[in-house]
Every structure is written in C-alpha cells, then in structure tokens.
Amino acid sequence: MRVAFLGLGVMxxxxxxxxxxxxxxVTVYNRTAAKAERWxxxxxxxxxxxxxxxxLAAVDCDIVCACVGNDDDLRAVMTGxxxxxxxxxxxxxxxxxxxxxxxxxxxxxxxARERGCHFIDAPVxxxxxxAEQGILTIMCGGDPEAFQRAEPVIAAYARAxxxxxxxxxxQLAKMVNQISVAGLxxxxxxxxxxxxxxxxxxxxxxxxISKGAASSWQMENRGPTMLQSKFDFGFAVDWMRKDLGLxxxxxxxxxxxxxxxxxxxxxxxxxxxxxxxxxxxxxxxxRLRRS
Amino acid sequence: MRVAFLGLGVMxxxxxxxxxxxxxxVTVYNRTAAKAERWxxxxxxxxxxxxxxxxLAAVDCDIVCACVGNDDDLRAVMTGxxxxxxxxxxxxxxxxxxxxxxxxxxxxxxxARERGCHFIDAPVxxxxxxAEQGILTIMCGGDPEAFQRAEPVIAAYARAxxxxxxxxxxQLAKMVNQISVAGLxxxxxxxxxxxxxxxxxxxxxxxxISKGAASSWQMENRGPTMLQSKFDFGFAVDWMRKDLGLxxxxxxxxxxxxxxxxxxxxxxxxxxxxxxxxxxxxxxxxRLRRS
Numbered sequence: 345m346r347v348a349f350l351g352l353g354v355m356x357x358x359x360x361x362x363x364x365x366x367x368x369x370v371t372v373y374n375r376t377a378a379k380a381e382r383w384x385x386x387x388x389x390x391x392x393x394x395x396x397x398x399x400l401a402a403v404d405c406d407i408v409c410a411c412v413g414n415d416d417d418l419r420a421v422m423t424g425x426x427x428x429x430x431x432x433x434x435x436x437x438x439x440x441x442x443x444x445x446x447x448x449x450x451x452x453x454x455x456a457r458e459r460g461c462h463f464i465d466a467p468v469x470x471x472x473x474x475a476e477q478g479i480l481t482i483m484c485g486g487d488p489e490a491f492q493r494a495e496p497v498i499a500a501y502a503r504a505x506x507x508x509x510x511x512x513x514x515q516l517a518k519m520v521n522q523i524s525v526a527g528l529x530x531x532x533x534x535x536x537x538x539x540x541x542x543x544x545x546x547x548x549x550x551x552x553i554s555k556g557a558a559s560s561w562q563m564e565n566r567g568p569t570m571l572q573s574k575f576d577f578g579f580a581v582d583w584m585r586k587d588l589g590l591x592x593x594x595x596x597x598x599x600x601x602x603x604x605x606x607x608x609x610x611x612x613x614x615x616x617x618x619x620x621x622x623x624x625x626x627x628x629x630x631r632l633r634r635s
Numbered sequence: 636m637r638v639a640f641l642g643l644g645v646m647x648x649x650x651x652x653x654x655x656x657x658x659x660x661v662t663v664y665n666r667t668a669a670k671a672e673r674w675x676x677x678x679x680x681x682x683x684x685x686x687x688x689x690x691l692a693a694v695d696c697d698i699v700c701a702c703v704g705n706d707d708d709l710r711a712v713m714t715g716x717x718x719x720x721x722x723x724x725x726x727x728x729x730x731x732x733x734x735x736x737x738x739x740x741x742x743x744x745x746x747a748r749e750r751g752c753h754f755i756d757a758p759v760x761x762x763x764x765x766a767e768q769g770i771l772t773i774m775c776g777g778d779p780e781a782f783q784r785a786e787p788v789i790a791a792y793a794r795a796x797x798x799x800x801x802x803x804x805x806q807l808a809k810m811v812n813q814i815s816v817a818g819l820x821x822x823x824x825x826x827x828x829x830x831x832x833x834x835x836x837x838x839x840x841x842x843x844i845s846k847g848a849a850s851s852w853q854m855e856n857r858g859p860t861m862l863q864s865k866f867d868f869g870f871a872v873d874w875m876r877k878d879l880g881l882x883x884x885x886x887x888x889x890x891x892x893x894x895x896x897x898x899x900x901x902x903x904x905x906x907x908x909x910x911x912x913x914x915x916x917x918x919x920x921x922r923l924r925r926s
Contacts (some may be wrong), residue, residue, distance in 0.1 A: 413876055446833075454817060469847045481838075481847050506843045509835060517840045520830045524849035527822025530895045535814040538882070541891040542737075542807045549774075549808045552797045556760045558770050558815035560851035591829070600832040601923050603902075604821045611894075632892050 345369065345497055348408040350421045350428060352379045355441065356411035358476045362501040363409075365442070373401040373421070380634040398422070398431035404445035406488055408432065411441040414586060415448040422452055434460030437494050441482070443467045444517075445590050446512030449485060453511035462490035465511060466498065467518035471579055479503040483521075485513035499627065519591045525562065526588060527604040529628050530611065532562055534569055537632035546571055566626040578624030581615045636660065636788055639692040639699040641669045641712045641719060646732065646759070647702035649767045652871035653792040654700075664692040664712070665767055689723035691715070698788050699723065702732040705877060707741040714796065725751030728785050732773070734758045736881050737810075740776060744802035753781035756802060757789065758809035762870055770794040774812075776804035791917035810885060813878045818895040819853055820919050821902065827861055828923035837862055857917040869915030872906045 345368050348361035352374040364387040365372045372394050374380040376439040380394040395401035400423040402408045408428045412418055418440060423429050428438065436457055440449065440463070449465035456463035464486035474480045484491055491507045499505055508517045535558075537548045550567045553559070568573070588609040595602050610630055620627045636659050640651035643665040655661045655678040664686050669684040686692035689712040693699045699719045703709055703913075709731060714720050719729065729747055731740070731754070740756035747754035755777035765771045769792040775782055782798045790796055799808045805856070830837045841847040841858045860866070878899040886893050902919055911918045 349683075408725045432814075469844070469849075471848070478866075479883075481843060483843055504830075504843065504846065505909075506839065506840055508843070513835060514836055516830065516833045517843065519675045519825045519833075520835070520837075520840050521844045521847070523829055524822055524824040524844065524851075524854065527825060527895065528819045528849070528851065531815055531818025531822065534818065534891075534893050534896050535811045536889040538814055538886060538893065539807065539811045541889040542810075543800075543883065544804060544807055544811070546811075548797065548799055550809050552772060552774055552795065552799070552808065552813045553760070555795065556812070557762070557852050558760075558819070559814075560819065561848050562851075563815065565848075594833065595829060596833040598834075599925075600829040601828065602825050604818065604898065605825050607895065607898065629920065 345408060347497060348373065348405045348428065350398050350401060350408065350410040351412040352383055353411065354472045355475045357383060359411060359441070359501045361387050361407070362478045363497070364392040368500070371395050371401045371405070373398050373565035376419060383477070397426035398428040399426045402428035402436065403431050404433065405436060406493070407437045407439060407494055409439045411439060414442070415444050415470055416446050418442050418448060418452070423455055425557045426595070429455065429459060432459065432461055437462045437464065437490050438466045439466050439494050439498060441466050441468050443518055443587055444515060444592060446515040449512045449515050450488070453486060459479040462487055463511065464490055464494055464505045465514040467514055468588050469518065469521055475501060482506070483508050483514040484519040485511050485515065516594065519587070522584070522587045523591055523602065526584065526608040528560055528562055529566070529625055531602070532560070532567065533570070533626070533632055536567065537629055540633065562626070566624070570626050570629050575623035575627040578626070580622050581612050581625060581627060582621045583590065584625045585609065585612045585616065636698060637696045638788060638843055639664065639696045639719065641689050641692060641701040642703040643674050643701065644702065646766045646897055647762045648674060650700070650702060650732070650792045652678050653769045654788070655683040659788065659791070662686050662692045662696070664689050671790045685757055688717035689719040693719035693721070693723050693727065695724065695728060696784055698728045698730060699790065700730045700732060704717045706732070706735050709733050709735050709739060709743070710764065718773050719747065720750060723750065723752055728753045728755065728781050730755045730757050730785050730789060732759050734881070735806060737806040737885060740803045740806050744777060753778055753830040754802065755781055755785055756805040758805055760809065760812055766792060772803040773797070773798050774808040776802050776806065778799055807885065810878070810882045813875070814882055814896050815915070816853065817875065817879060817899045819851055820857070820901045820916055822863070822893070823851070823853055823858065824917070824920035824923055827858065828920055831924070853917070857915070861917050861920050866911070866914035866918040869917070871913050872903050872916060872918060873912045876900065876907065878905045
C-alpha cells in the first residue's frame, strides 16, 4: 500500500517506521526536514523516502496519515496551500492521529468528502512507548467503509483499533480517556501526599491498596515513580493542558459539567508556572508536598 | 482460640461467622440482640454463642474483635461502662475493624496498654462481598508482637493482612484508600457523563479505554453499572461521607491538602440531599446527568 506519513514527532517517527517495516511504500514529511532525513536513513532500506511538502508526500497515496501538534497544525498539513488535500486522488483516505478537536475532525471530514476522499479521526493512547513498540490503542471516527480499508494498515502500530462512531467520535473518546486520567491522577496525588504527611511507609500502603477498589493503571505504574519523585519522562504537563483545553471547550458546547477536570486543569497551570511543563502528568503531587 | 466479636452489621455478621467456621470459640455481642440471636441460630452448630454486653462477651477471651459504626460506638463497646475492657484479662488483644479516626485508635491503644492488653486498629477494604467471601484486605496498626498473634485469627476472613506501622497506621492507610477512590470516582463520572452528552456509545468507549492508562478497578466494575444507572448496591454514600470526614479531619491535623477530596465530599452531600444516601458511591454521576 502507498502510504504518506505527515509529522515525525516522538509518536509519528516510530509509527511511520512500523509502516515501512510492514512493507508499505512510505513517504514521510516533517516540518523540520532534518528529522525526515534521519528517518529515511533509518528506514530507507525498506524503501522509505521523504517529500518536501505534505502535498508532494500525498501524491498517488492510498492512505495519508498525520500526527501533528494541534488543530492549526492539522489544518496546515491537510488543507493549507501545500497541504495533502492539494493533489490527493479521489478515494484517498486521510487518517489523523493528532489529539485534536471533534470540530476540526468534522470540518476535514466534510472537506475530504467534497473531494471524493475520506477522513478518519484516529487519536491514540499508549504514549511514546506504545508508539515505539507498535501497541497503541486507536479510537476512530468516520465512515465504516473507509475505516475498514484503513484498519489493517494502521494496525501496524496498534494493539487495538476500534471505530467508536461517526466523524469526531474518535476525538471525543480520547477526551473521555483524558478526563478519566486527570482527576484520577489528582486523587492519587492527594492520597500519596496525605500518607506522606501522616508519616506512613507509602510503598507498603500502595502495595496493599493496589489490590482492591482503589487500584488503577496509574497507581500501579506511576505510584512508585511518584514516591521516588521521578517525573522526567512520560506524558508532559503541556500536552495534558492542551488536551484538557479540548475537553473543556467541547463540554462548553455539549453542556457537560466537568468540575474536577477544570480544577485539575488549573493545577496543571500551576505546574507550568512552577517550571514543570515537560514533567510527566503525575507531577501533580509536587503541588501537595511540603517544599 | 477464644474470640469475641462485637458488632454484627453487614460486615461483622459474616466475619464472625468465618471465625466460628474455622473452629474458634466465638461469643458475639450486638446492640440489637435479635441479630445476635439470628447469628447463634446460624453458627451455634460451631459452638457460637451470644453475650448480653461487650464486657460479658470479652470474659476469658484471647482476642476481642469489633466492627461498629464510628469513634463513639467504638468507645462505647470498648471503654464504656459495659465495655469489653471491663473484665478483659491481661494479654487480651483487641482488634478493631471499624473505619475510625487514627486518634481514637491511639487513645484505645494507650488505654489497653495501661491494662496490660493490646489494641490493633485493623480497618478493612473489600466491602460486604469481601466479608461474605472471607477475602477482605486488612490494614493494621499496632505492636508487632500483638499483630503476629492476631494475624492468623483474623486471616479467617481476609485475603491479605498487613501491618502498616504503629497504632493508627491502619486507619491512616484506609484513609489513603478512600481518598484515592473518591476523586477517581468523580473523574470517572465526569468522563462518562461527558461521553453521554457527546452522544457516544459509552459501552464501546469504556471497553476500549479500560485497557490503557485510564483503567481502574472502578472503571471495570462500576463503569457498566453506572451506564445502567444501577446504584442500589455496594458502598453507600453515607458511609463514604463518614470516611471522608475522617480524612479531612486528619488532613487538618497533619497539614495535607485535599482540594479534590473536599470537593467530592461536598458532591456526596448533594447526593444526600437528593435522596441518594443509601446508593453506591458511583452515584456521583447522577449529579452530572441531564435530569
């Protein structure tokens, strides 16, 4: 299959690599060209090559994947002057892995439809490690037929690829995921900091309570690193703030109430002020510890 | 072993039953005597019997367990006029399964010591089902020697019995557990209600995200019942409010900050006003749904 991949960040770089390793004919584009050159050096043996613009990358492709920063970056690589929509042949399927708004997904879905193409919003979870190991979870929104054609291709870097519903549903599902995580991490932070203030051996306590009703992926995987004050890894505060902004905007539209999520968003703003922008999201506990 | 069990509520009734079934010589006391009579009818074949007061139940016992409502109930059955401390022989070990304050645990630990006895705070998690199946998690605080002697006895109804630290540490660990759960349940409620407002098929969404970083015992076990609006079971809002009160009091003493926990405590107060006092704690989502 001829596939273009737009955006070689910490996620896109290994994802495009998995496509090449699976035997697809991959052309990459990255805003900073040096990174695309590095990618070609690594994956050129599989036939991987680079293009100077998203438009050139997308020529004659069956599927065009993107994984960029936000709504504006996504519009630029898709419908901008040198965007992938420019020369795309009818029938091309655009698959967007950016965590973006549901409204930009629907806007690009409509723009693709007008050109006889397809657009699937397909945000991922699983982080950098999931991208590198090819075991991401991918939540998709869009037409069922286009999803069926794209699914075996993007499965190259996924453990699970699920169509949630119509255009935008993938992004909305990702928001559900982030809302679940944000409040959970604050609860875990309050619990651990409380135990520390109380003088408990928190390794023992977490070991005991992580077998019951308080247990979570975050407690099991981030509890130990929080106890060690290790935050220089993982999913950055800046990225979470971007994602929570999308959630709060969407809630303003659909009428949902997010009291704790909006509060935790403000706590992440505190962390940005405290110089923790690049720290993992579990750094919420920093605000709660004695200095 | 001669064991007394004080308080035959939804937890204590089956816990005392496991002790009798394991061959211990069990004497029970309950404020409402009819319940103790019912217990003797069920477990008399194992030699179980009842006493008219905590003091009489504790006569000649090696271990005196209690599982009552709160700090005041606990003081009444222990150090009250007819309390278990009255005739207790030196060396008696008191084991308290009530979720109570760390300060009442330390107070009774000291009172027991003055009589040549021992007091272990040993709150449980696992709920009514855990008590019935004898698979509770028990978090203990107190002297190591007394713990070692009590542990094989209370293991009759436990999957795990852990000494967390000195007197009060069991109660503090239970508070860490409840703080973790409260904020987590609110985050899960916001996530599900957001998805419902957005028109998503939340069964599909929860199925997808419960495999990754948002996953938790609550999402897996309470997510499906929340989607069905099933709340007439489980751990009641009134009980959680009592427990969060203990957490907030303790934090006021030890200097910990609990912004989301205190907010969720207020949301539970809303639920009490809404007539949901006896509903499961997952009923937090009721506040967030369109009426």
